[in-house]
Structure formats: C-alpha cells, structure tokens
Amino acid sequence: MLKQTVQSYLEVRRACGFELKSQGNLLRSFAAYSDARGKSHVCANIAIEWAGLARLAPRRARRLGEVIRFARYARAEDSRHEVPPPVFGGSQRIRPIPYIFSTDEVRHLVQAASQSGRESLRRYTYSTLFALLACTGLRVSEAIGLRYEDITSEGLVIRSSKFRKSRLVPLHDSAETGLERYLERRRPYAPFDDHVFISTARKPLIINDVEIAFRAAAKKIGLPCGPGMPRPTPHSLRHTFAVRALETCPDDRDHITKHMLALSTYLGHAKVANTYWYLQATPALMKGIAERCEWFVMGARP
Structure with missing residues (x-):
C-alpha cells in the first residue's frame, strides 16, 4: 500500500514539472523498507531508522527530509500516516561556492x-x-x-x-x-x-x-583546484555568465528588479530567488553590496 502512495505522490509532483529521479528512488527504498517491517503507512520511528542507515549526516537529513515531505502529502488523505520530526537537522543542501572564470x-x-x-x-x-x-x-x-x-x-x-x-x-x-x-x-x-x-x-x-x-x-x-577551493566544472561557465550579467546591473532599485527578473527568465530559473543566490555566493558581488551599504550608511552616494 505504501508503494502505491509513493507512486501517487511522484506522479502528482512530476505533473507539476519535477523530475524527482533520486527522490523517487529514495522513497521507493523507504516504502520497501517499511513493507518489510509490516508497515503500510508512514511510521515516524521506521522513517528515522531507515534514514539513519546513511553513513553521512547530511545524507541522513536528506533521506528523512524526503520522507517528511511525502508524509505531509500522504497524511492529507489518511491521518494514519505520521510525519517524522527532523531529528537529523535540516535537509536543505548547502550549495558550494561557484567557480567564476576570468x-x-x-x-x-x-x-x-x-x-x-x-x-x-x-x-x-x-x-x-x-x-x-x-x-x-x-x-x-x-x-x-x-x-x-x-x-x-x-x-x-x-x-x-x-x-x-x-x-x-x-x-x-x-x-x-x-x-x-x-x-x-x-x-x-x-x-x-x-x-x-x-x-x-x-x-x-x-x-x-x-x-x-x-x-x-x-x-x-592549470585551473586552480584543491581542498576548500571552488571547483571548476562545466556548469561553472553558466555561473560565470550569470555573475558577469549581474555585474552590469544598474544601481537604481527599479532597474535592479527588472534586471534580475530578466536574467532569471533568460537562465530558465524556476524562481527568481535562484538568481539572487549568485549575489550571496560570489565574493566579488558581496563586496560590491557591502561597499554600497557602507556608502548608504555614511550618507554618501555610490
């Protein structure tokens, strides 16, 4: 029964445009684990036990996070499903600092x-x-x-x-x-x-x-690489394009909003927040933001 609920959940979310490849594999694994223990509904203890099988803490948090999202969906139709507490911490994956090409x-x-x-x-x-x-x-x-x-x-x-x-x-x-x-x-x-x-x-x-x-x-x-350093990848070329585009952004607030929205559309981002992420992930842009904030506090114009 849990396998069928998982399949229904995946179909609904995929209909909304999400691929859910790895997430689907995780939830099917959880459903099989639960079925093997005679559970036809989400059980919080079983979910925590299954998520705890992962070796690394971030992986455990992610596994449990997927079950929590699924359980909220399932519980809306059947209150017998339990929503596990996030005992392994937040499941939000930390995005690495992007490598920006010169x-x-x-x-x-x-x-x-x-x-x-x-x-x-x-x-x-x-x-x-x-x-x-x-x-x-x-x-x-x-x-x-x-x-x-x-x-x-x-x-x-x-x-x-x-x-x-x-x-x-x-x-x-x-x-x-x-x-x-x-x-x-x-x-x-x-x-x-x-x-x-x-x-x-x-x-x-x-x-x-x-x-x-x-x-x-x-x-x-000889691109730089090493522990603790941003790692250049093919996707870094996309990051670089986005950052260079943001560096040309005008200072006026209205123009900045329009510029960010246009760039978000151009890049094909699902949410404009994904475009704003470059501001906090790129030291050069953060430095520019800090300088403008300082000018503003001091009552000067940039």
Missing part, C-alpha cells in the same frame, strides 16, 4: 579544447560547446540536447528544459558565426543525426563526455 581563463579553456587529442571533429565540438556555454549561460544538458531545428534566426530555442519550461536564448553575431562554422564541419560527419553536438562515435554527447573533456582542458591550462 575572461582569460575562458579563452584559454576554449583554446585548450581546440587543441586536445588528435585532429578530429572532437576539437571543434568541445571548443564550440564550451564557448557557447560561456556566452549564453546554457545548462550543459540544454546545450547537448540542441537539434538543428532549435537554431533559428532569433536565437536558440531551448525546449522543455528543467521544470519543462521552454525559452528563446538570443545569440550574439559572433556566437552565430562560430556555431555555423562548427556545423559546416559537423554535418557531413553524421548526416542522419540532427543533434548539434555529437561524439567521435557519431552519437549525441552525454554529460559524462563533456565532463571528461572539460577536466582535460582545465588541467591543461
């Missing part, structure tokens, strides 16, 4: 990708992909999911991306030129596949391919 680092990364391995389409694929990520702020999954028909005279059409939202991403003339130059080389390579970016096996790129190519290029140019 202009020179982006240029060197693209150049390193264009010189990696033997002469082949692979060089053009990853140098074009990294350049596109840097100048558009696309998610990696959005970029590798592009099809020929998604390239229009008005920009890139990002179809049913995260949260099943679609949007149009305008391209600078230089980006259009670079993308068309790549497509001239790519089209004869796999003429029966309409994915924009393909691997040397003539198949659409997968995220693991991109991460491997990125690590090789990052290592070649």
Whole structure:
C-alpha cells in the first residue's frame, strides 16, 4: 500500500514539472523498507531508522527530509500516516561556492579544447560547446540536447528544459558565426543525426563526455583546484555568465528588479530567488553590496 502512495505522490509532483529521479528512488527504498517491517503507512520511528542507515549526516537529513515531505502529502488523505520530526537537522543542501572564470581563463579553456587529442571533429565540438556555454549561460544538458531545428534566426530555442519550461536564448553575431562554422564541419560527419553536438562515435554527447573533456582542458591550462577551493566544472561557465550579467546591473532599485527578473527568465530559473543566490555566493558581488551599504550608511552616494 505504501508503494502505491509513493507512486501517487511522484506522479502528482512530476505533473507539476519535477523530475524527482533520486527522490523517487529514495522513497521507493523507504516504502520497501517499511513493507518489510509490516508497515503500510508512514511510521515516524521506521522513517528515522531507515534514514539513519546513511553513513553521512547530511545524507541522513536528506533521506528523512524526503520522507517528511511525502508524509505531509500522504497524511492529507489518511491521518494514519505520521510525519517524522527532523531529528537529523535540516535537509536543505548547502550549495558550494561557484567557480567564476576570468575572461582569460575562458579563452584559454576554449583554446585548450581546440587543441586536445588528435585532429578530429572532437576539437571543434568541445571548443564550440564550451564557448557557447560561456556566452549564453546554457545548462550543459540544454546545450547537448540542441537539434538543428532549435537554431533559428532569433536565437536558440531551448525546449522543455528543467521544470519543462521552454525559452528563446538570443545569440550574439559572433556566437552565430562560430556555431555555423562548427556545423559546416559537423554535418557531413553524421548526416542522419540532427543533434548539434555529437561524439567521435557519431552519437549525441552525454554529460559524462563533456565532463571528461572539460577536466582535460582545465588541467591543461592549470585551473586552480584543491581542498576548500571552488571547483571548476562545466556548469561553472553558466555561473560565470550569470555573475558577469549581474555585474552590469544598474544601481537604481527599479532597474535592479527588472534586471534580475530578466536574467532569471533568460537562465530558465524556476524562481527568481535562484538568481539572487549568485549575489550571496560570489565574493566579488558581496563586496560590491557591502561597499554600497557602507556608502548608504555614511550618507554618501555610490
């Protein structure tokens, strides 16, 4: 019975646009654990016991947090379901400080990708992909999911991306030129596949391919990495785009609000709060905020 309730919960939330891949696996695991102990409804003690099987404290908190959310849904229909207390603390995952590229680092990364391995389409694929990520702020999954028909005279059409939202991403003339130059080389390579970016096996790129190519290029140019330091990843190119866009934000309050809303829409964020996160996650932006606050307190104008 609990398995059926879990399935109903997942279907409702997925209908709202959530994928819930890992969450679904966790809840199905919890349902199986409960069924094995003869529980057909959420039992707080069993939920805490199951969540406590995780080795790390953040993982235990996350597991129990998923059950708590599920239990609230289930209890609305059947009061026999218990909502466990958050005994392992909050389940909110702490987002790491993003790595922000300098202009020179982006240029060197693209150049390193264009010189990696033997002469082949692979060089053009990853140098074009990294350049596109840097100048558009696309998610990696959005970029590798592009099809020929998604390239229009008005920009890139990002179809049913995260949260099943679609949007149009305008391209600078230089980006259009670079993308068309790549497509001239790519089209004869796999003429029966309409994915924009393909691997040397003539198949659409997968995220693991991109991460491997990125690590090789990052290592070649000596990007800093180490314990306690922000870690550069392909997604860092999206972070960098967002931060650079925020750095151009005007000082006027009304303009700031409009700027943030426009950027949130452009990036495809589900909530504008996800865009504001960059303000607190980026030291350079926080420094600017602190300086403006100081000017305001001192009665001066920035």
